Amino acid sequence: MIRIQNLAKRINNQSILRHIDFQVFKGELVTIIGPSGSGKTLLLECLTMNTLWHDGSYNLNGKDLTPNTYRAKRILKKEIAYLKDTLGLNPNKTSLQNVKDGVKEAKPIWGRLFGTSQDAHMEAMDILEKLGLLDLAHKKVNKLSGGEQQRVAIAKATAKGATIIIADEPVSGLDPLRARQVIEDFKNMTERANITLICTLHRLELAEKFADRIIGMKDGRIVVEAVGRRLTEEERNSIFD
Numbered sequence: 001m002i003r004i005q006n007l008a009k010r011i012n013n014q015s016i017l018r019h020i021d022f023q024v025f026k027g028e029l030v031t032i033i034g035p036s037g038s039g040k041t042l043l044l045e046c047l048t049m050n051t052l053w054h055d056g057s058y059n060l061n062g063k064d065l066t067p068n069t070y071r072a073k074r075i076l077k078k079e080i081a082y083l084k085d086t087l088g089l090n091p092n093k094t095s096l097q098n099v100k101d102g103v104k105e106a107k108p109i110w111g112r113l114f115g116t117s118q119d120a121h122m123e124a125m126d127i128l129e130k131l132g133l134l135d136l137a138h139k140k141v142n143k144l145s146g147g148e149q150q151r152v153a154i155a156k157a158t159a160k161g162a163t164i165i166i167a168d169e170p171v172s173g174l175d176p177l178r179a180r181q182v183i184e185d186f187k188n189m190t191e192r193a194n195i196t197l198i199c200t201l202h203r204l205e206l207a208e209k210f211a212d213r214i215i216g217m218k219d220g221r222i223v224v225e226a227v228g229r230r231l232t233e234e235e236r237n238s239i240f241d
């Protein structure tokens with residue numbers, strides 16, 4: 001579980017994120033929506049500690065994380081996978097080989113040396129099955145669509161032990177039908193594997209259809225938080241007007 005309280009971030013003495021409060025529970029699909037420049041990406045950067053924040057607290061699974069400390073980075077690295085421009089996949093390997101690499105990376109060195117390749121194979125197949133990706137197992141990553149690559153990247157991240165996946169605009173550049181398919185797949189994956197997925201989105205209708213929690217931002221603040229429901233017209237206006 002993630003609990004953020006009163007987080008604030010300044011850049012060049014200018015307040016960019018203010019009074020950010022929210023919580024996310026295990027297994028939720030969370031979408032962050034808001035107009036361009038409202039602070040969505042910056043919030044993800046704070047959550048992944050790719051950037052520092054100035055005030056506030058961040059609690060992950062009961063552990064308080066102080067920015068820029070070794071301990072916080074270690075905890076984050078173990079629990080959170082941030083899918084940005086590079087998805088962390090080897091394009092010349094199959095989905096299965098990529099997930100298998102993830103399984104091996106998660107093991108301590110002695111496990112890598114003495115665990116059998118067959119064990120890693122079985123574990124990787126289990127993960128692909130759990131996430132509904134068996135049909136992609138033997139396809140090379142460079143032959144997959146963007147959406148399929150994202151799903152395999154999520155499988156690899158979970159193989160490495162991540163329980164929270166964070167993605168910035170995972171459907172940007174996709175046509176509406178494909179975008180819908182990707183978010184629907186995300187929803188299914190959170191349900192099947194009990195992983196938490198947090199992503200920014202531009203399309204409110206997809207958030208309303210599939211998200212467990214919608215976080216609406218405007219001018220660096222959270223102005224709406226809706227759990228398991230559509231937004232009211234007033235809420236929509238408070239974000240986009």
Ligand SMILES: Nc1ncnc2c1ncn2[C@@H]1O[C@H](COP(=O)(O)OP(=O)(O)OP(=O)(O)O)[C@@H](O)[C@H]1O
Nearest residue numbers: 011012016034035036037038039040041042043200
């Ligand atoms: N490194 C930076 N230096 C100065 N200002 C920045 C920096 N990074 C972000 N900002 C500002 O912070 C605000 C929030 O930016 P952010 O990228 O988080 O918005 P966003 O909601 O993700 O927008 P978009 O939907 O266009 O990606 C913007 O006004 C942006 O100009």
